[in-house]
Amino acid sequence: MSNPSSQTKTSEGRMNARVAGALIVLCGAIFLEGIDVAMLNIALPAIRADLGLSTTTLSAVVSAYVLGYAGFMLLGGRAADIFGKKRVFLTALTIFLAFSGLGGFASEGWMLLVARFVTGAASAFMTPAGLALITANFPEGTQRNRAVMIYASTASAGFSLGLVAGGLLAAIDWRWVFFAPVVLAAILLAVGPRLITDRDAGTARGKFDISGAIALTGAMLLAAYGVIRLEHPGEGTEWTIAAFAVSALLWLAFILIERGSSAPLVRLGILRSAALIRANLGALLFSGSFFGFQFIASLYLQELLGWTPMQTSLALMAIGIDAVVAPILTPRLVDRFGNVRVILAGFLLALACYGLFLRMGFDWTYAAMFPSMLLLGLAFALGYGPLTIVATDGIAEDEHGLASGLVNTATQFGAALGLSGVSAIGAYMLGDEVSPEARLESLRVALLVPLAAAALGALVMATGLRGRDGSRREAVA
Numbered sequence: 001m002s003n004p005s006s007q008t009k010t011s012e013g014r015m016n017a018r019v020a021g022a023l024i025v026l027c028g029a030i031f032l033e034g035i036d037v038a039m040l041n042i043a044l045p046a047i048r049a050d051l052g053l054s055t056t057t058l059s060a061v062v063s064a065y066v067l068g069y070a071g072f073m074l075l076g077g078r079a080a081d082i083f084g085k086k087r088v089f090l091t092a093l094t095i096f097l098a099f100s101g102l103g104g105f106a107s108e109g110w111m112l113l114v115a116r117f118v119t120g121a122a123s124a125f126m127t128p129a130g131l132a133l134i135t136a137n138f139p140e141g142t143q144r145n146r147a148v149m150i151y152a153s154t155a156s157a158g159f160s161l162g163l164v165a166g167g168l169l170a171a172i173d174w175r176w177v178f179f180a181p182v183v184l185a186a187i188l189l190a191v192g193p194r195l196i197t198d199r200d201a202g203t204a205r206g207k208f209d210i211s212g213a214i215a216l217t218g219a220m221l222l223a224a225y226g227v228i229r230l231e232h233p234g235e236g237t238e239w240t241i242a243a244f245a246v247s248a249l250l251w252l253a254f255i256l257i258e259r260g261s262s263a264p265l266v267r268l269g270i271l272r273s274a275a276l277i278r279a280n281l282g283a284l285l286f287s288g289s290f291f292g293f294q295f296i297a298s299l300y301l302q303e304l305l306g307w308t309p310m311q312t313s314l315a316l317m318a319i320g321i322d323a324v325v326a327p328i329l330t331p332r333l334v335d336r337f338g339n340v341r342v343i344l345a346g347f348l349l350a351l352a353c354y355g356l357f358l359r360m361g362f363d364w365t366y367a368a369m370f371p372s373m374l375l376l377g378l379a380f381a382l383g384y385g386p387l388t389i390v391a392t393d394g395i396a397e398d399e400h401g402l403a404s405g406l407v408n409t410a411t412q413f414g415a416a417l418g419l420s421g422v423s424a425i426g427a428y429m430l431g432d433e434v435s436p437e438a439r440l441e442s443l444r445v446a447l448l449v450p451l452a453a454a455a456l457g458a459l460v461m462a463t464g465l466r467g468r469d470g471s472r473r474e475a476v477a
Helices: 003-008 019-053 055-083 085-103 110-136 142-172 175-194 210-229 238-262 269-272 272-305 309-328 329-338 339-357 365-390 398-431 436-448 446-464
Strands: none
Touching: 003 110, 019 055, 019 085, 019 110, 019 142, 019 175, 019 309, 019 398, 055 110, 055 210, 055 398, 055 446, 085 110, 085 175, 110 142, 110 175, 110 365, 110 398, 142 175, 142 210, 142 329, 210 238, 210 398, 210 446, 238 269, 238 329, 269 272, 269 398, 272 339, 272 365, 272 398, 272 436, 272 446, 309 365, 309 446, 329 365, 339 365, 339 446, 398 436, 398 446
């Protein structure tokens, strides 16, 4: 079989048609995930009005996806390494299609909960397999960086488009928020098997660490559940403590299992890579600050300024500038300054965004908030793709699925932590007050959570400022 370079280039700097087609399919899948998440967030009020869901159940519909995604991400990455990236990718895409359709036919809250949990779990297998297929088929360097940037910007474009599409579809019927991804997934499944290649395809290789998988998945599910419960710190405190305690015990059990396993789910030696650890911390803090800010901005625009969901969607669309900037400008910046310096610049831009938004008031116009939205879009363009590159840089190819699973897990846990943090702080500051002035002040204080996360993320990335490329490639024992 030919090497990756000959597969990806017909001449210097150009992909052949088949590989370009495969990249389109893989980008289509991550676009599908981005648009799915964004559309659901916009359609939640319509879903509650139709099915009569309580606030707790409505929140659980969103949380179920995060729990499924975060809890199974590492298992998905390891499955891609063992059973074949293409096989896992296409299987997960099929399950995603089936359960997204189930969500569209839901007539009870529990049906939505099941559909979203399984859809999140399917994404947990599909995402690391898709990224691993890209990193395996593009040679390390400019070619791979460009492909990953395109992949990352496609996810961002899906999220941005989903904000608008969710408002439009919810206005027709919220069920189309679930049916639209089914149509796109069906198209990808029709063309994907013929375009995607996997140089390591074949029968399952090695043993599958079932006990480690159970311990790790349980630990992550309970940790994510505990974080989500922090949104309501005064309700069922004993259950929150119990969730974290059992999660800690399962983490300890997992480490002991992995140390004694001949075929571990997570080879603990991979954690000796300082670049990998830095990328995971950066991804957690970046996504936590981003999702926390988006939650605050949505409440501010709709509940305090009285904007409609569609107006809110259009306001947030400025963040989508990263879909244009990431594939064009970011690779050039990475080539010149290195991944870590570019990521650090992204954190600093995010920090500026959140700082500017602290000035929000009742008389704010969109012109006043536009600089914040633009800065956050640029921050995302500089941060997301390079973080993904750093996570797999210097890692053995047969562990790319595991490395990408780690960074995606950090991203999902960061999102849950950021949302829970701003929600808990905002609720604590508001107390029993109901006045618009008190609500505005509570949002300002909650915004300190994304601000602190961005500042901490910048410090983390600053520790990697070594050498021309801003990160040294540590050997992984």
